[in-house]
Amino acid sequence: MTEICGMITSDRFEQLKNEISDYEEIKAGIPTGIEDYERISYQKKKILNYLNATEKDYQDFHWQLRNRFTSSKGLPELIQLSGKEVSLLDKVASKYRFAISPYYLSLIEPGNENCAIKKQSIPSVDELNDLGELDPMDVKGHTIRDIMTRRYPDRLIIKITNVCGMFCRFCQRRRLIGECDKVVQKEKIKNAIDYVHENEEIRDVLITGGDAFLASDDLLDWLLGELRRISHVEIIRFGTRTPVTLPQRITKNLTDILKKYHPVFVNTHFNHPREITPEAKQACEILSDAGIPLGNQMVLLNGVNNNKYLVRKLNQMLLTMRVKPYYIFHPKKVKGTSHFWVKIEDGLEIMESFRGRTSGLAIPTYIINGPKGIGKTPILPNYLLYLGKDTATFRNWQGKPFKVKN
Numbered sequence: 001m002t003e004i005c006g007m008i009t010s011d012r013f014e015q016l017k018n019e020i021s022d023y024e025e026i027k028a029g030i031p032t033g034i035e036d037y038e039r040i041s042y043q044k045k046k047i048l049n050y051l052n053a054t055e056k057d058y059q060d061f062h063w064q065l066r067n068r069f070t071s072s073k074g075l076p077e078l079i080q081l082s083g084k085e086v087s088l089l090d091k092v093a094s095k096y097r098f099a100i101s102p103y104y105l106s107l108i109e110p111g112n113e114n115c116a117i118k119k120q121s122i123p124s125v126d127e128l129n130d131l132g133e134l135d136p137m138d139v140k141g142h143t144i145r146d147i148m149t150r151r152y153p154d155r156l157i158i159k160i161t162n163v164c165g166m167f168c169r170f171c172q173r174r175r176l177i178g179e180c181d182k183v184v185q186k187e188k189i190k191n192a193i194d195y196v197h198e199n200e201e202i203r204d205v206l207i208t209g210g211d212a213f214l215a216s217d218d219l220l221d222w223l224l225g226e227l228r229r230i231s232h233v234e235i236i237r238f239g240t241r242t243p244v245t246l247p248q249r250i251t252k253n254l255t256d257i258l259k260k261y262h263p264v265f266v267n268t269h270f271n272h273p274r275e276i277t278p279e280a281k282q283a284c285e286i287l288s289d290a291g292i293p294l295g296n297q298m299v300l301l302n303g304v305n306n307n308k309y310l311v312r313k314l315n316q317m318l319l320t321m322r323v324k325p326y327y328i329f330h331p332k333k334v335k336g337t338s339h340f341w342v343k344i345e346d347g348l349e350i351m352e353s354f355r356g357r358t359s360g361l362a363i364p365t366y367i368i369n370g371p372k373g374i375g376k377t378p379i380l381p382n383y384l385l386y387l388g389k390d391t392a393t394f395r396n397w398q399g400k401p402f403k404v405k406n
C-alpha cells in the first residue's frame with residue numbers, strides 16, 4: 001500500500017516538474033543585466049572616456065541628466081550605430097524628442113539589431129508610421145486644472161514635470177514631452193492641491209510626469225507636506241522609471257524625504273530582465289528599506305518582451321528585489337508606436353502560462369485601456385466555462401474541468 005502511494009505521489013511530482021520543464025530549460029539563456037554586467041561596465045568605461053568624466057560624476061544623477069545624449073552625436077562609436085541609423089535617428093528625433101542617460105545607454109548591446117534596450121530608447125524609422133492617434137485616451141478631455149487627469153471616482157493623477165531620464169520610444173504621453181525640460185510651475189501645482197482639498201472623495205493621489213522623481217527634492221518635500229495636510233488623502237503614489245533609467249536618482253536624501261509622509265507607494269517600470277542591473281536592484285532596495293511598497297507596471301511590447309518565458313523570468317527576478325508585478329499594459333494605439341503593438345492573444349498567452357506555474361505574487365493584472373479613456377479593463381484567460389443557476393463549471397490552470405455547486 002505505502003509503496004503504491006509512494007509511486008503515485010512521485011508520479012504526481014514528476015508531472016508537476018514537467019509543467020515547467022520548458023521554462024527551466026530556457027530560463028538560464030534569458031540574459032539579465034546582472035550576468036551582463038561585465039559588458040555593461042566596459043560600455044560605461046567607453047562612455048566615461050567619451051564624456052571625459054569620472055566614476056564620481058557617473059554616480060551623480062544631476063550629471064547623468066545634464067549629460068543625456070539628445071542627438072546621434074557620439075553614438076556611432078559608442079553603440080555601433082550605422083550611418084543610415086544616424087540619419088534616421090536625427091530625422092525622427094526632430095519629430096519626437098530623444099534623450100537617453102549615459103547609464104541607460106551603457107545597457108545597449110552594440111551591434112545587436114534586436115537589442116531590447118536599444119528598441120526602447122533609440123528612435124526607429126517606424127516611428128514615422130502614421131497609424132494611431134496622438135491622444136487615443138482622450139487625456140485632454142479628462143484633464144483638470146492643466147496638470148491633473150481624473151478618470152476614477154476616488155483617485156487622480158498629478159503631473160508635476162515633463163522631464164525623464166530617457167524618453168521611451170513607446171511613450172503614451174509623447175505629445176506632452178515638448179521641446180525642453182520643464183518642471184511645472186509651483187502655482188499650477190498649488191492649484192492642483194487646492195482641487196484635492198476641495199474634493200473629499202479623493203483618497204489616493206498619484207504623482208507622475210514625465211518622471212515624478214525628476215522633480216527636485218525640495219519640490220517633492222513641499223508637495224508631500226501639502227498633500228499630507230489634507231486629511232482625506234489616505235495614500236500617495238509615485239510613478240517613476242528612475243530605478244530603471246537613472247538609478248542614481250534614488251538617494252538617501254530622497255528616501256529620507258519620502259518616508260516622512262507614509263504611506264507612500266512607488267510604481268516603477270521594468271520591461272526586460274536586461275534592465276535589472278546591480279544598480280537598479282540597489283535602487284529598489286533603498287526604496288524598500290525606506291518602507292515603500294514597490295510595484296512594477298510593464299508595457300507589453302512587440303520585439304521587446306512579448307514572450308512568456310522572458311516575462312516570467314522578469315517577474316520572478318522583480319520579486320527577489322521586493323518589487324511586486326502590478327500591471328501588464330496592452331500597448332495603446334499611440335501614433336508613432338505602431339511597431340510595438342501586439343495582439344491581445346499574445347498577452348493572454350502570457351497570463352495563461354503564469355497561473356499555477358509560478359507564484360501568485362509574480363502574476364500581475366493584464367490591462368487593456370479602452371479608447372477615449374473609458375478606463376483600465378482587466379483581461380484574463382477564461383477559467384469559468386459555464387455558470388448556471390445551480391452549478392458552475394471551471395477549468396483549472398492545467399485545463400482540467402471541474403464542477404462546483406453554486
Ligand SMILES: *Cc1c(COP(=O)(O)O)cnc(C)c1O
Binds near residue numbers: 155
Ligand atoms: C491608471 C490611472 C490611475 C491609477 O489606477 P489604479 O488602477 O488605481 O492603479 C488613476 N488615475 C488615472 C487617470 C489613471 O490613468
